[in-house]
Amino acid sequence: MDSRFAVNRQVGAVVNTQDLSENAHDNHHIRRPAIQMRGVEVYYGKGRAVHGVDLDVNSRQVTAFIGPSGCGKSTILRCMNRMNDLIRGCRVRGSIQIHGADIYDRRTDVMELRKRTGMVFQKPNPFPKTIFENVAYPLRIHGIRGRTQVADKVHQSLRMAGLWDEVKDRLHTSALALSGGQQQRLCIARAIAIDPDVLLMDEPCSALDPIATKTIEGLISDLSRTLTVVVVTHNMHQAMRVAHQTAFFFMGNLVESGPTDRIFNNPTQPQTLAYVTGQFG
Amino acid sequence: MPEMTEPFPFRSQNLLRRYISRAFAGACMLATLLALTIMFVVVGYMILKGVGSLNIAFFHNLPLQTPMGMRNCIIGTAILIGLAGTIGVPVGMLCGIYLHEYATKGWFTVIIRLVMDVLAGTPTIILGVVCYELIVVPQKHFSGWAGAIALALIMIPIVARATEEMLRLVPLAAREASAGLGASPAQTLLRVVLPAAKSGIATGIMLAVARVAGETAPLLFTALGNSNEVYNPNKPYPSLTIQIYNYSQSADPAWRHQAWTAVLVLVTMILIFSAAVRFAIRGKKFSQI
Ligand SMILES: Nc1ncnc2c1ncn2[C@@H]1O[C@H](COP(=O)(O)OP(=O)(O)OP(=O)(O)O)[C@@H](O)[C@H]1O
Ligand SMILES: [Mg+2]
Numbered sequence: 001m002d003s004r005f006a007v008n009r010q011v012g013a014v015v016n017t018q019d020l021s022e023n024a025h026d027n028h029h030i031r032r033p034a035i036q037m038r039g040v041e042v043y044y045g046k047g048r049a050v051h052g053v054d055l056d057v058n059s060r061q062v063t064a065f066i067g068p069s070g071c072g073k074s075t076i077l078r079c080m081n082r083m084n085d086l087i088r089g090c091r092v093r094g095s096i097q098i099h100g101a102d103i104y105d106r107r108t109d110v111m112e113l114r115k116r117t118g119m120v121f122q123k124p125n126p127f128p129k130t131i132f133e134n135v136a137y138p139l140r141i142h143g144i145r146g147r148t149q150v151a152d153k154v155h156q157s158l159r160m161a162g163l164w165d166e167v168k169d170r171l172h173t174s175a176l177a178l179s180g181g182q183q184q185r186l187c188i189a190r191a192i193a194i195d196p197d198v199l200l201m202d203e204p205c206s207a208l209d210p211i212a213t214k215t216i217e218g219l220i221s222d223l224s225r226t227l228t229v230v231v232v233t234h235n236m237h238q239a240m241r242v243a244h245q246t247a248f249f250f251m252g253n254l255v256e257s258g259p260t261d262r263i264f265n266n267p268t269q270p271q272t273l274a275y276v277t278g279q280f281g
Numbered sequence: 282m283p284e285m286t287e288p289f290p291f292r293s294q295n296l297l298r299r300y301i302s303r304a305f306a307g308a309c310m311l312a313t314l315l316a317l318t319i320m321f322v323v324v325g326y327m328i329l330k331g332v333g334s335l336n337i338a339f340f341h342n343l344p345l346q347t348p349m350g351m352r353n354c355i356i357g358t359a360i361l362i363g364l365a366g367t368i369g370v371p372v373g374m375l376c377g378i379y380l381h382e383y384a385t386k387g388w389f390t391v392i393i394r395l396v397m398d399v400l401a402g403t404p405t406i407i408l409g410v411v412c413y414e415l416i417v418v419p420q421k422h423f424s425g426w427a428g429a430i431a432l433a434l435i436m437i438p439i440v441a442r443a444t445e446e447m448l449r450l451v452p453l454a455a456r457e458a459s460a461g462l463g464a465s466p467a468q469t470l471l472r473v474v475l476p477a478a479k480s481g482i483a484t485g486i487m488l489a490v491a492r493v494a495g496e497t498a499p500l501l502f503t504a505l506g507n508s509n510e511v512y513n514p515n516k517p518y519p520s521l522t523i524q525i526y527n528y529s530q531s532a533d534p535a536w537r538h539q540a541w542t543a544v545l546v547l548v549t550m551i552l553i554f555s556a557a558v559r560f561a562i563r564g565k566k567f568s569q570i
Contacts, residue, residue, distance in 0.1 A: 086453075086460060115463030125458040127473060138462040141472070190462065 034059035034198060034228040035080060039094035042075050042084065049075050052094070053254045055247055062220055062229045064243035064260065066236060068280065071249040073232045074122075077200050080230065081117040082110050098198065115142060118191035122203040124183035126175035126190075131158075131167050134175045134186055138194045153193055161189035162219055181212025188219060192227075199223060201231040205238065217242050236276060240264055248272045324548075331545030334538040339546070344508040344524065349539055353510045355546060357425075357519035360512060361504065362494055364429035369436030369493075370486055376437065377444025377482075382470060401438035408434045409499030417503060425514030428504025432493040439492060443485020447478035480562040487558045491551045497522040521547045 035057035042050035050072045057063045065073040075084070082103060084090040096103050103113050115138075126134050135154040144150060154171075158164040163185045167178070175186055184204060191199060201220070205213040213235075220229055220242050233239050239246050240260060247257035248271070256263060256272045267273045274280055293299060334349075342350025376397070384390040400408075409431050416427040451474050459469040475482075500506070506523035507516065521543050528540035 081461065083457065083461060086457065111463045111465050113463075114461055119457075119461040121454065121457065121461070123454060125454040127455070127458065128477065137459075137472070138464075141459075141462065141464045141468045187458075194462070 032059040033057060034099060035230070036097045037076075037079075037094065038096075040076070040079060040096060041093040042072070042079060043091045043093075044087070045089045049252055050079075051252045053249075055254055055257055057228060057230055058245055059228050060224060060226065061244040062224045062231060062242050063245040063247065064239035065230065065232045065247050065249060066234070066239050066275070067249035067255075068275065069234075072252045073249055074202050076249070077202055077230060077232055078119075080198070080200055081114045081119055082108075083114075083119065085110060115194055116196050117198045117200060118194070118196035120184070120187050120191050120199065120201040120204045122206055124180055124187050124207065126178070126183050126186050128174070128176055130172045131175045131178070131186060132171040135190050135193050138190060142194055154189075157189040157193040158186075160192060160219075160223070161185045162215060163189055179212075181208045181215065184208060184212070184216060185219070188216070192223065196227060198228045198230070201229065203232050203234060206234065213238070236264070236278075248275060250275070327541065327545055327548065330538070330541035332542075334535075334542040335545065339539075339542055343510055344539075349535070351521065351524055351539070351543055351546070353507065353512075353519040354521045354524045354543065355550075356512065357507070358494065358521040358547070358550070360514075361425060361428055361432065361500075361518060361520055362490060364425070364514060365432035365436060365493055366486070366490060368429065369433035369489065370440055372433070373437040373440025373489070374444045374482065376441035377448065378470070380441065381445045381448040382466070397438045397441055400434065401442065405431075405435055405496055406498035406502075409502035412499065413502035422515075423503060423505035423517040425504055425512075425516065425518030428500045428518055428520070429514065431499040431503045432496060435493050435496065435499070436489040439489040440482075440485055443488070444478070444482050447481035447485070448474060450481065451477045483558055483562045487555050490554060494547065494551050494554075495522060497526050501526070 033056040035055075037053050037055045040050060040053040040055075041048060053076060065077065067073055078084045079092050079096060080098070080103070084092060092104060098113070098117065102108070127137060129137070132154055135157050136150050139150050139153055144153070155164065158167065163182060166182060167186075175183065178186060184207070188199075188204070204220075205216050208216065217238060220231060223229055224244075231239075231242065243260045245257065246260040246263040248255045248263060248267075248269075250271050256267055256269045263272065264276050267276060336348070338346075338348040338350045340350065340355065341352055342348060343353055344351060376393070380390070380393060380397075384393070412427050412431040412434070416430065417423055420427075455473055455477055456469055459473040460466075464472070500518075500520050500523050504518035504520055504523065506527065507519040509519075511517070511519065525540045525543045525547070528536040528543070531537055531540075
């Protein structure tokens with residue numbers, strides 16, 4: 001991986017923003033877009049945090065959002081399930097379509113949107129309930145009541161999240177007694193329990209040790225076979241390991257996006273190059 | 282022994298700082314001791330005075346029977362507080378929930394908060410007079426309902442404030458976790474936020490109950506008191522505090538002893554209630570998420 005960086009440094013000297021800006025967003029790699037963003041701007045009060053983002057997210061692939069702290073990765077991610085609605089004074093302009101439907105349309109039912117667009121947060125946030133009840137919660141709120149149906153789904157989700165073997169004997173004990181990595185996998189199990197089409201993950205491994213991180217990265221790859229994953233990460237190696245596509249944000253702008261390989265080995269934008277080679281950020 | 286050629290390096294450079302620190306700790310301890318002493322004196326005096334007339338008859342008989350008792354007042358106080366709580370707790374909680382969850386920054390919210398603050402700070406006798414004017418006078422008779430409403434008015438701001446404060450302590454992460462799974466705002470509130478705030482709100486309710494259990498002035502204008510066994514809230518209503526108030530001014534030492542016993546019973550009732558609430562919510566402290 002380090003040799004790639006070495007090559008990139010040499011390219012950096014001759015990069016010309018003007019000539020190459022055309023290629024910065026090579027969307028032709030996006031065959032089946034699950035999410036399409038056009039001219040998305042986000043304001044917190046009067047301040048604009050995100051400036052006109054156009055981005056397609058491929059279906060059943062992993063897309064990584066990278067960029068320095070404060071560049072708007074979380075903000076963009078939270079637009080995709082309208083989590084920003086919870087923040088007073090936050091406004092979103094432009095259009096975001098998921099599977100062809102504008103999620104900021106008046107007819108959109110936010111609850112339905114969030115049901116189909118799961119989210120995993122940076123800090124594991126299990127409810128102060130039992131392990132079982134944590135995973136059963138989304139099922140119950142969406143009207144699934146049957147005992148065996150709920151139990152089966154909980155079992156299946158915990159298995160998918162790679163947590164089943166560790167917790168099968170303590171399903172009815174507090175989720176808060178789990179380790180950080182286990183809690184995060186529990187949150188993933190909870191998010192996938194209602195079969196979302198899209199999974200949004202905001203730095204899901206930033207509070208975890210390398211081994212727990214590996215487990216979750218494996219999980220992300222597995223999940224991307226059946227659903228669309230967007231993952232925000234500060235760890236560029238992680239992006240290289242798990243992401244098919246990568247989008248680089250800088251100061252509220254989408255600077256460059258494309259196949260992960262190209263973003264890291266052959267970026268067209270000088271900021272991207274500087275960032276992926278560790279010259280800032 | 283090695284010889285010390287230089288002064289000890291960790292010698293205190295600032296003795297004054299140390300003395301001030303010790304003096305402060307001492308002052309805190311003294312104040313606590315003082316408060317404890319006063320408490321013991323009050324409780325001890327209460328027990329000393331009250332235990333004399335404490336017998337089965339006190340719980341079994343009515344005020345006009347011999348031996349004297351206060352069965353009707355004990356039950357009356359319990360029902361009065363129950364009625365007040367039935368009105369005051371839901372209204373107070375809903376107000377608190379509204380203020381924290383739904384209120385926007387507007388004139389309406391400003392007015393609600395103002396009214397709550399004014400209500401919380403109003404001497405309770407005034408609430409009694411208001412209820413007298415608005416309920417007792419038009420109805421032309423004192424009643425348990427008027428008393429319960431006066432007490433409910435005292436409870437509402439306490440419960441509302443406690444609810445609002447406790448909801449404020451529930452971290453955004455808990456709401457986001459629920460909302461992110463597609464829960465409606467009401468589901469998030471009922472299944473995640475309120476359970477998380479439960480023990481704090483229960484403590485607030487407990488305080489409100491303990492507070493109104495001892496109220497006398499507003500009841501004098503509304504429930505009036507009753508020496509007979511009457512539990513119909515449309516009638517003048519028996520209450521321990523009113524009975525204490527009446528008996529404690531009596532010239533007859535037997536009646537004054539009855540008042541002390543009533544005090545003892547009332548305080549014990551509040552104590553048992555508080556302990557029961559604490560027991561019910563034990564170990565369910567909200568954990569940080
Ligand atoms: N609730 C908020 N209110 C006001 N401004 C906000 C809010 N949340 C984020 N911002 C601002 O929006 C900008 C983007 O923030 P965002 O959290 O999206 O960055 P980020 O790329 O996720 O950073 P990090 O990598 O540190 O998580 C920042 O300048 C931040 O100050
Ligand atoms: Mg972030």
